[in-house]
Amino acid sequence: MPRRHDPERRQRIIDAAIRVVGDKGLAGLSHRSVAAEADVPLGSTTYHFATLDELMTAALRQAxxxxxxxxxxxxxxxxxxxxxxxxxxxxxxxxxxxxxxxxxxxxxxxxxxxxxxxxxxxxxxxxxxxxxxxxxxxxxxxxxxxxxxxxxxxxxxxxxxxxxxxxxxxxxxxRLIPAAPGRPLPAAPRAAAPGRRPRPGAARR
Missing domain, CATH: 1.10.357.10 (Tetracycline Repressor, domain 2)
Incomplete structure (x- = not known):
């Protein structure tokens, strides 16, 4: 019996991988766990993504x-x-x-x-x-x-x-954006002079 063509199976596998990572973290990601989540045969996941790196790359690109x-x-x-x-x-x-x-x-x-x-x-x-x-x-x-x-x-x-x-x-x-002409840079917080310690309580006045 010929295999039924499923043009969206690859996308379903990617979506399932993202759900697995969301539920179990990366430690729970495997071809088997993704196949179960996507409700597809294990061979389908390895057909579309031979390695976990390939599967994770597709999931990351979608993310x-x-x-x-x-x-x-x-x-x-x-x-x-x-x-x-x-x-x-x-x-x-x-x-x-x-x-x-x-x-x-x-x-x-x-x-x-x-x-x-x-x-x-x-x-x-x-x-x-x-x-x-x-x-x-x-x-x-x-x-x-x-x-x-x-x-x-x-x-x-x-x-x-x-x-x-x-x-x-x-x-x-x-603070990262250079000042435009006529616009000053944001004022930086004042620091104590080198070698001088601020007086106790000075910062609270």
Missing amino acids: NEGFAKAIAAHGGLTDTRIDLPAELAGLLGDWLAGERTGVELEYELYLAALRRPALRPVAAEWAEDLATLLAGHVDPLTARALVALMDGICLQVLLTDAPYDEEYAREALT
């Missing part, structure tokens, strides 16, 4: 699309007249708002590249794409620095389970 959709939904980054720090801080707020399971899943797959070199090119894609988009507003070096800061803010929020502070993010992002 990357979640952030790309958040950017597209926000829409403001295509306008060069925007307040860029405020726009980026709002974008992070949209992405981190509400249920964070999806965001945590994306970062779990993203950080898996530390141990799996095959995932690193895909892990770098979202950062490169966002830096390219930001290069329409700032120079390329600043664009990469902004992406790195946004990445760090997301990780801090996720790892500490802290509420997202949009005002803090906006101020931090502002």
Whole structure:
């Protein structure tokens, strides 16, 4: 009896892999667990993805699309007249708002590249794409620095389970953007002179 053609089976397997990672973490990901979740024969998972690295790469690429959709939904980054720090801080707020399971899943797959070199090119894609988009507003070096800061803010929020502070993010992002003509750089916090200790209680006055 000929095998029934299922053109969407590959996508179902990727979706199942993402659900498995969401429920059990990367430690629970295997061809067998994904086959069970997708309700397909084990041979189907190995046919479409010969190795776990291939399966994780496909899952990570799909997870990357979640952030790309958040950017597209926000829409403001295509306008060069925007307040860029405020726009980026709002974008992070949209992405981190509400249920964070999806965001945590994306970062779990993203950080898996530390141990799996095959995932690193895909892990770098979202950062490169966002830096390219930001290069329409700032120079390329600043664009990469902004992406790195946004990445760090997301990780801090996720790892500490802290509420997202949009005002803090906006101020931090502002400090990375060179001053436009006629606009001063943000004032840095005052530091004690070298070799001098602040008087006890001085900071509280």
